Amino acid sequence: MVIIADHVALLKKQAAERHNISTERCHIGHVILEGMLQYPDTIHQIDAVTQKQETNISVANRTKRLATAMRNYGLKVNDNIIVMGNNHLDLCIPYFACHFNGYALCAVDPIMTAEDLQTLFHYVSPEMVFCSKDKVEDTKNALSKNNLETPIVVFDDKENDLEAFVKKHNGTEEQFCLPDFDHSKTIAWLMLTSGTTGLPKVAVIPFDTLLSGLCCWWVQFTDDMDYALAMATIQWMSSLIIFSSTCLMNFTRVQLSVPITPQLLIHVINKYKPKACAWTPYLLGQFLRAAGDLCDLSSFKYIAIGGSSIEKPLFDQFSAKCGAYLYLVYGMTELLVPVFEYNRTTPFGSTGKPMDKFQYRLVAEDGSTVTKPNEDGELWLKGDAFFKGYFNNPEETRKIINDDGWIMTGDIFYKTEDNYYHFVERKRLLIKYCGFWISPLQLEDVIKQHPAVAEVCVVGIPDKETTETPVAIIQKKNGCQVEASEIFKLVREKMPDVKQLHGGLYFLDSLPQTPSGKVHRAKLKEMTITATRIMPTQ
Structure with a gap:
């Protein structure tokens, strides 16, 4: 121990x-x-x-x-x-x-x-x-x-x-x-x-x-670890x-001197049987699609999953293959540490309960503190465990740390009556369309309901008339076909008129990702501005 x-x-x-x-x-x-x-x-x-x-x-x-x-x-x-x-x-x-x-x-x-x-x-x-x-x-x-x-x-x-x-x-x-x-x-x-x-x-x-x-x-995590x-x-x-x-x-650290691939990862896990590692949901989804029954995941005892929210089907699929404690951690680089009490009894979808050593606020658009349960607000945090600002960049530092020392995370949360916090959306990802705010994650959740969709990313691109307009970039599952009209129909059935894919959609063989395994939204947004899109009227 x-x-x-x-x-x-x-x-x-x-x-x-x-x-x-x-x-x-x-x-x-x-x-x-x-x-x-x-x-x-x-x-x-x-x-x-x-x-x-x-x-x-x-x-x-x-x-x-x-x-x-x-x-x-x-x-x-x-x-x-x-x-x-x-x-x-x-x-x-x-x-x-x-x-x-x-x-x-x-x-x-x-x-x-x-x-x-x-x-x-x-x-x-x-x-x-x-x-x-x-x-x-x-x-x-x-x-x-x-x-x-x-x-x-x-x-x-x-x-x-x-x-x-x-x-x-x-x-x-x-x-x-x-x-x-x-x-x-x-x-x-x-x-x-x-x-x-x-x-x-x-x-x-x-x-x-x-x-x-x-x-x-x-x-x-107190178990002895070899790898x-x-x-x-x-x-x-x-x-x-x-x-x-x-x-x-x-423990002994197992690492790879070349960029990782699912096939290489399967070999490494089967050979060394590590007990701990960290995944992003995107990398985990890719790995599970490639691994099938070729990889023995039974050695894992502790796995941190972060970078973005994990969907329940992916969580259940991985849990069925791996008996490890899946630590679904909310975090951002600037925080350095986990900021919520999360354990095996935490309801799925919640980031956990507040810790005694930090201060928490949910802040409404008008700057007031959200006090009622189930109402959205931006998460603000205060404590001595976090970063101290951006190096040689006071302008960006002031955007995230206010004069009273609160870190303004830019993430929208709500809390339940029993004080469980739930992540809703990254505030800076919201798309402003004709004065309305559109959640890309909400649109992505709808599009992923199509059985032929492997991955999707919704971004907002500039538009003179509407400020921004939402566009979906879709990766199909291997061997599957899907028509754009099916996606537009699905979104029309699930979402109100203002939250449609007004900027259209297009397909890619794979979505670009950052080295940490997240979908590279900034690169996709840049690509989308000049991409050939299928519009909902076509």
Whole structure:
């Protein structure tokens, strides 16, 4: 049994004794290193693609060498570091070096476009970048556009890789000690979040907030774990949590050094039988359609499902195949932690009940507080566990954190008489048509009732006469046929006139998705403006 709070307290005590400091001065870098040293021969990470693996002590020593080399190069506490790559065995070395040295880690998915890198570097101004050879040119261009002369360490280039950097700057594991700094004022993570705009914003997570936040994710899970699966790259919260928790929860991290596919995932799950992982509903639906009866899911004990709401048929389908505790978590990057008490008795469709440690408000359009049950309002939250604003972006920060410290989530909720909260809609996704607000999720739920529809996304595009007009983008199930007229008829039967598909629809073989497994609404909206659409009058 692993009680996360107890284990972290033990690791802090051991680290304090090892480094001759008080437990209050121990930050997450101390705790992670102590976790590696506690079980030195335990396998820390496995690349399921190459079958290569590495022990805790090897990861600890390689990280120490890189951390001292980075200090010798001249990096200082609170410097910003970009780490970009797929989940190969070298990725965690600069990742943990940032935690050891008090650097602000900004983890980036390698599929980030050159334009987004340029925007990101404008805000972050990195002091060092770690990436693979195929991202060097984009990285150099982004740095040049921002007049930055930043060194690039290249994972897969022998002349410029981790070992070359360590050798050049005299990295060593001998007599290693971690720097002392103010945990509340030193940034641990710079987390990318784009919302629906597609433009990167960077959420600030300090060191003290991070360690307490990591513990929150594992409170409900106390079973011993041998393997946990990191599916996404470390830009995304699920893998950030699994990477940082490897030594806090004493598991071996299974990861993939190439982009994930359902077929590869089937192989990995059958081979390693992990006990924990995280899914988005979209990725889960894709996986179940591909897996059929080819994958044994019985090993899973704890699965977090987030990123968007899961539909009851998909939930039931997965539950029938997997006996794990399905933790349906409401969250957003800026919150870092789960904010509702959710357990096995929570009614389906509810995000859970409020926690005592946070403050909650539901706010109506006129700014008043919603007090009656079953009335919609925007969820506002206040607490010390959340992000501290967007890095170097006060304008965007003011849009989400008001003068009284409330985080305005932009998400519409209602609560029942017994205080269960229910997510309704993301406020910023609503489509304004002729003065009326149309919920894309509501339209999507109707369209998914058609037996030939696998996935659907409804977006609003600009219209001179109506402000915006809703358009549906539909992915058919394999081997199925559906006519546009059938979809229009279905929506007419279920929805009022104002909430029809006034902008039409079109079909795609597959819907684009973000690296975290969500439908890429921003990209679909951009595509839809120039797409050939089938209109309801045709």
